[in-house]
Amino acid sequence: MSQDSECARPPNLTFALHHQFHACTLTGSFGNGFNYSSYGAEAILPGRCLEARIHNQVRQPIKSAFAPGNVRVAAFHAGGRQQILPAGPQVIDGTANDAAVVPPTNASEGSYHWTFERLIAAGLIPLTIAPFVAGSLNPATDAIICGAVLVHSHIGFDAMIVDYFPARRVPKTKKALGWVLRAATVAVGVGLYEFETNDIGVTEAIKKIWTA
Numbered sequence: 001m002s003q004d005s006e007c008a009r010p011p012n013l014t015f016a017l018h019h020q021f022h023a024c025t026l027t028g029s030f031g032n033g034f035n036y037s038s039y040g041a042e043a044i045l046p047g048r049c050l051e052a053r054i055h056n057q058v059r060q061p062i063k064s065a066f067a068p069g070n071v072r073v074a075a076f077h078a079g080g081r082q083q084i085l086p087a088g089p090q091v092i093d094g095t096a097n098d099a100a101v102v103p104p105t106n107a108s109e110g111s112y113h114w115t116f117e118r119l120i121a122a123g124l125i126p127l128t129i130a131p132f133v134a135g136s137l138n139p140a141t142d143a144i145i146c147g148a149v150l151v152h153s154h155i156g157f158d159a160m161i162v163d164y165f166p167a168r169r170v171p172k173t174k175k176a177l178g179w180v181l182r183a184a185t186v187a188v189g190v191g192l193y194e195f196e197t198n199d200i201g202v203t204e205a206i207k208k209i210w211t212a
Contacts, residue, residue, distance in 0.1 A: 091169075120152045131203040142201045146192045154185045 127145045158181060165174040
């Protein structure tokens with residue numbers, strides 16, 4: 001190759017000059033197993049390789065934007081990737097060849113529990129409308145909707161504790177959170193009772209906030 005020959009060098013491209021033909025051959029790879037070679041005689045002047053162009057028929061295959069190589073995981077900080085919390089204890093009851101223990105069936109924790117929860121969730125729809133239709137000064141409908149919301153919230157938070165803090169891995173944490181939830185439910189129930197008996201009530205309070 002002559003010293004006075006200059007050729008633009010994009011990344012991952014290799015240029016080879018052949019002065020006897022006054023042409024420039026462009027060879028390289030797209031990095032995905034697709035090799036190409038282009039003979040760009042029209043882009044060459046004698047003694048100097050000014051530019052090299054890939055012909056239109058040479059195309060890079062379309063690559064999905066969701067390919068594993070294109071997915072980037074954003075870290076929580078600029079340092080190395082670390083786990084937020086350490087992994088829990090890895091315990092195997094018995095040996096690795098033992099069959100999984102089938103938990104005992106309990107209707108109160110299974111079918112009865114889910115049936116009751118579905119009834120509460122479905123009953124919240126008419127109970128939400130009833131106090132506004134019957135009047136906010138009706139303490140019975142106000143008390144019913146407060147009790148339904150309290151029970152529904154307790155069941156939902158209890159399900160979160162069961163899912164994220166299983167007793168087989170963190171029994172002490174699950175038990176402690178269960179007592180915290182019970183105490184919070186009792187405290188909210190007492191607060192709602194005081195608000196209903198000694199104040200304007202939940203429905204009237206919502207009306208005043210809405211029209212404020």
